[in-house]
Amino acid sequence: GDSVTQMEGPVTLSEEAFLTINCTYTATGYPSLFWYVQYPGEGLQLLLKATKADDKGSNKGFEATYRKETTSFHLEKGSVQVSDSAVYFCALAFYNTDKLIFGTGTRLQVFP
C-alpha cells in the first residue's frame, strides 16, 4: 500500500546549522506531497507542499523538492533557529481520495 518513511529523530542541531530531514514515499501513481509541522502544544500546520514531479515547495526558509526518480521529498533549511524546534511530518495524498497518509514524524531540537 501507499506509505511514507521519515528519518527517525530526534534531530539535534545548533542554531544556524543546516537542516535536512529525509522523506521517501511508496505510492501507486503520482501523489501530492506535503510537510506539516507541529509546534509544542499546537495542532499540525501545513508548512509546504508540491503537487507534481520537480516542483519545489517553500515557506519560512524551508524547501523540499518532489523527486519522482528517487521517490523523495526531503525537507531542508539553510540556517535553523531555536523557534524551528518542532515535530515535522511528511505526508502524501491523491487528488481523488483526499486522504493524507503521514510518516511517523521527526522531532527537531535546535539549541542556542
Add this chain to the structure above:
Amino acid sequence: DAMVIQNPRYQVTQFGKPVTLSCSQTLNHNVMYWYQQKSSQAPKLLFHYYDKDFNNEADTPDNFQSRRPNTSFCFLDIRSPGLGDAAMYLCATSRDLDLDEQFFGPGTRLTVL
C-alpha cells in the same frame, strides 16, 4: 482567530466505558476529519464528513463512531474503549475536498485505565 478547537485536551476513561471527544471549528469549512495517532506512529485517518456525508475508512473499527450535528461541531464516540485505543485523537478541517489544506486542532490525548 478562526481555529479548530478540541475538548478536552486530556481525557481519561475506564476500560469499556463509552467516551466522547469533541471538535469545533470557526472556519466554516465543509470537511471535518478525525485521525488517531498512537505513540511514535503516524496519524491515521479514521473517517471524515463532507458536509453531512459520512465517509468511513475501511479499516476503522466499528467501536468508533462519529456525529456531525451541524457545520461547526463534530464528535468522536468510542463505544467500548480498550487499552489499545489509548492515543492522541486529532480533528482537522478543510474548506473542500480535492487536496485543500487541512487545519488541525491541538488534539485530545485519551488514556484508558
